[in-house]
Amino acid sequence: xxxxxxxxxxxxxxxxxxxSEVELTSSDIITYAITGAKLTKSFVCKIHNAxxxxxxxxxxxADLDFFRNQLGLTTRDGKPIQYKADLSIDGTEIHNVKLSNxxxxxxxxxxxxxxxxxxxxILMAPMERLEKIxxxxxxxxxxxxxxxxxxxxxxxxxxxxxxxxxxxxxxEWYCYINNIEEYKEEYQxxxxxxxxxxxxxxxxxxxxxxxxxxxxxxSEIGTNSFFQYDDIDGYRYVVxxxxxxxxxxxxxxxxxxxxxKKVQLLPIKLYLYHIDGSKTQEVLGMFLLEENEQxxxxxxxxxNITAGIWGIFTNRIGKIMTTMLLSIHILxxxxxxxxxxxxxxxxxxxxxxLLLGFEENNIVTTIDILxxxxxxxxxxxxxxxxxxxxxxxxNLDSDTIGRTQEDKKKFVQLLVDKxxxxxxxxxxxxxxxxxxxxxxxxxxxxxxNLYRHEMY
Numbered sequence: 001x002x003x004x005x006x007x008x009x010x011x012x013x014x015x016x017x018x019x020s021e022v023e024l025t026s027s028d029i030i031t032y033a034i035t036g037a038k039l040t041k042s043f044v045c046k047i048h049n050a051x052x053x054x055x056x057x058x059x060x061x062a063d064l065d066f067f068r069n070q071l072g073l074t075t076r077d078g079k080p081i082q083y084k085a086d087l088s089i090d091g092t093e094i095h096n097v098k099l100s101n102x103x104x105x106x107x108x109x110x111x112x113x114x115x116x117x118x119x120x121x122i123l124m125a126p127m128e129r130l131e132k133i134x135x136x137x138x139x140x141x142x143x144x145x146x147x148x149x150x151x152x153x154x155x156x157x158x159x160x161x162x163x164x165x166x167x168x169x170x171x172e173w174y175c176y177i178n179n180i181e182e183y184k185e186e187y188q189x190x191x192x193x194x195x196x197x198x199x200x201x202x203x204x205x206x207x208x209x210x211x212x213x214x215x216x217x218x219s220e221i222g223t224n225s226f227f228q229y230d231d232i233d234g235y236r237y238v239v240x241x242x243x244x245x246x247x248x249x250x251x252x253x254x255x256x257x258x259x260x261k262k263v264q265l266l267p268i269k270l271y272l273y274h275i276d277g278s279k280t281q282e283v284l285g286m287f288l289l290e291e292n293e294q295x296x297x298x299x300x301x302x303x304n305i306t307a308g309i310w311g312i313f314t315n316r317i318g319k320i321m322t323t324m325l326l327s328i329h330i331l332x333x334x335x336x337x338x339x340x341x342x343x344x345x346x347x348x349x350x351x352x353x354l355l356l357g358f359e360e361n362n363i364v365t366t367i368d369i370l371x372x373x374x375x376x377x378x379x380x381x382x383x384x385x386x387x388x389x390x391x392x393x394x395n396l397d398s399d400t401i402g403r404t405q406e407d408k409k410k411f412v413q414l415l416v417d418k419x420x421x422x423x424x425x426x427x428x429x430x431x432x433x434x435x436x437x438x439x440x441x442x443x444x445x446x447x448x449n450l451y452r453h454e455m456y
Contacts, residue, residue, distance in 0.1 A: 013042070013043055013181040013182070014043070014181060014182040014183065015043065015044055015045035015048060015182075015183065016043050016044060016171070016172070016175050016180065016181070016182060016183050016187075016191075017044060017045065017048040017183055017191055017194070017195065018045060018047075018048060018183060019182055019183045020045040020047075022045070023045055023046040023047075024042045024043060024044065024045055024046075025042060025044060025045065025046050025049045026040045026041065026042045027040060027041060027042070027043065027044040027049050027172060028040055029041060029169065029172045029173050029176050030169055030173065030224060030273060031057050031060070031061060031165060031169060032076065033057075033061040033064075033068060033073065034061065034064065034068065034073070034224065034242075034243070035073075035224050035273050035275070036073065036222075036273075036274065036275045036276050036277040036278075036329075037224075037273035037274055037275075037277050037278060037279050038277070039173070039176065039273065039279075041172075041176050043172075043175065043176075043181050044172070048195070051195065052164075052165075052168045052194065055164070055196070056161050056164040056165045056168060057161075057165050057168070059161040060161040060162050060164075060165040063153070063155070063156040063159075063161070063162070064156060065081050065082065065083035065084075066083040066084075066085065066150045067243070067317070067320050068081045068083075069081040069082075069083050069099075069100065069101075070320050071221075071222045071243070071275055071320060071330065072275065072329070072330035072333055073275070079100075080100035080101050080104075081100065082098055082099065082100045082104075083098070083099060083100075083150075084096050084097065084098055084099075085097055085099060085148050085149060085150045086114075086148070086149040086150070087105075087114065087146060087147065087148060087149070088146070088147040088149065089124075089146050089147075092116075092122075093116065093117060094114035094115070094116065094122050094124075095114055095115050095116070095117070096114055096115055097112060097113070097114035098112075098113070099112075099148070101361075101362065105124075105146065108124070111123045111124065112124040152314055152317055152318075154305070154310050157242075157245070157246055157313070157317070158205065158246070158302045158305060159302075163203040163248065163302055164193075164194065164203075166203055166240055166242070166248040166250060167190060167193055167194050167202060167203050167250050168194050169240060170190075170226075170238035170240055170248070170250035170252065171187070171190050171191070171194060171238075171250070171252065173226055173238060173240075174228060174238050174252050177226075177228065177271070186253045186254060186256065187252070187253055189202060189251070189253070190202055190250070190251065190252055190253070201301055201302075202250060202251040203248055203249070203250050203251075203302070204248075204249050204299040204300060204301050204302065205246060205247065205248060205249070205299060205300055205301075205302060205305065206239065206247040206248075206249055206297045206298070206299050207298055207299060207300050207309060208297045208298040208299075211247060211297055212247070212316075214284060215241050215244065215247065216244065218270060218272070218282050218284060219241060219244045219272060220244060220274070220385075221243065221244050221275075221319055221320055222243055222244070222274070222275035222320070222329065223241075223243065223244055223272050223273065223274050223275065224240065224241065224242060224243065224272075224273045225239075225240070225241035225244075225270055225271065225272050225273075226238065226239070226240055226241075226270075226271045226273070227239050227268050227269060227270045227271065227284075228252070229268055229296070230255045231255075231296055232296065234254060234255050235251050235252075235253070235254060235255060236251075236252045236253050236254070236255050236256065237249050237250060237251055237252060238250045238252055239297075243320065244316070244319075245313065245316045245317045245319075245320070246313050246316070246317075249297065249299055267283060267284075268283070268284050269281060269282075269283060270282040270283070270284050274329065275329045275330070276329035276332060276333070278443075328386040328387075328438070328439060328442050331366065331369065331435070332435075332439055334362055334363070334366040335366065335370070335432055335435055335436070337363075338363060338366055338367065338428070338432070339432055341354075341355050341363075342355065342425060342428055342429065342432075345424075345425065346425050352415070352416060352419045352424070356412065356415065359408070359412055361408075364408060364411065364412060364415075367411075367415065367428055367431070368411055369394070369431075370428065370431025370432060370434075370435055371427065371428075371431050372393070372394050373393060373394070373431060373434055373435060373438070374430045374431040374434045376393045376394070377434055379392055379393050380393050380438065382438075382441050384445075385442060385445055386438060386442050415427075
């Protein structure tokens with residue numbers, strides 16, 4: 001006979017939505033698909049875990065597939081995120097093309113499918129494959145200049161599924177940080193909102209310029225930043241700064257500690273969840289001016305966001321695309337993959353074509369970047385961030401790097417020649433070693449002390 005003994009006064013974990021003690025499941029507090037830093041806890045019942053996932057998070061995540069791909073996030077099994085986009089290729093416009101990376105376009109396992117402006121189906125593949133399908137009707141196109149078009153929709157970030165997902169993440173994160181393991185009456189408002197029992201809005205958007213100056217100093221593209229605080233309106237809030245793009249302020253409950261008097265400096269613990277899976281903390285300060293009589297931050301309801309305000313956020317969101325290839329964390333993943341393949345190359349287990357992934361764009365470009373960083377290492381300023389160094393070290397006008405097919409062909413030939421001369425391994429490892437120095441330095445630059453922040 002199995003007897004379960006419990007100590008007197010021992011608490012039992014319950015669902016934070018309904019207090020059920022059965023079928024508690026592990027909840028992704030920060031939706032797994034938008035972060036490399038996993039945060040889970042088994043304090044949500046099976047019913048409510050499925051409810052939030054099916055009603056909000058699946059659609060929210062699907063709407064962000066393009067941006068997740070650009071940030072280097074992957075599926076649970078490590079595969080690249082697929083997304084749909086429009087292409088301009090050699091004067092031809094192709095719509096609704098499913099992509100995952102450059103290889104899926106330049107070297108598809110089967111065919112790349114899309115439609116023209118009239119809705120007619122268009123197929124792309126190596127000519128020998130298309131000739132079998134089209135019976136000689138296929139035409140060749142120049143793939144050296146492919147432009148990918150993706151429209152950024154406001155609903156992707158501030159629509160129904162987005163703000164309800166943010167409310168869910170804020171509430172579960174708040175419970176996680178504060179060791180709350182059961183539903184309490186003071187959380188009825190936010191729980192009702194998450195479960196669809198009320199339409200009363202509890203999520204708004206921070207539009208305070210000083211806030212974004214502050215968070216930009218402490219965060220980086222792809223990082224999700226969380227903090228909680230008591231505001232002077234008598235409520236406790238959680239702020240989620242999503243990927244260093246838009247900050248959502250979510251009302252959790254009435255301030256439980258009667259902290260209603262106005263204070264000038266409010267120290268806050270900021271929790272940062274990075275795209276590479278790391279988690280760090282910072283301390284920031286919010287400075288209250290006399291004219292701030294209701295809340296610390298200037299905010300706006302999602303339905304009141306104007307085209308002008310959305311334009312500001314669009315510029316911030318656009319940085320995901322301009323830093324996608326040369327984001328230090330994405331590049332770190334590519335370097336780790338390259339390093340593992342280089343070990344096999346040194347051991348004679350793979351040859352040059354396999355090392356280069358048969359000229360797979362990400363691998364070739366990564367080696368190119370590493371070689372340029374090493375050749376220009378004397379120009380690299382370790383007091384500045386990786387992205388601040390890029391324009392100088394790589395002679396770029398932005399945080400992206402572009403190479404024509406001819407440039408790529410010449411660079412690949414350089415690598416092949418170095419292989420013949422037994423110089424390839426050393427050439428690549430010099431770049432890897434210097435990049436690893438840069439990466440360690442970057443982590444140190446993220447450590448900021450208290451930043452005094454004056455509000456308008």
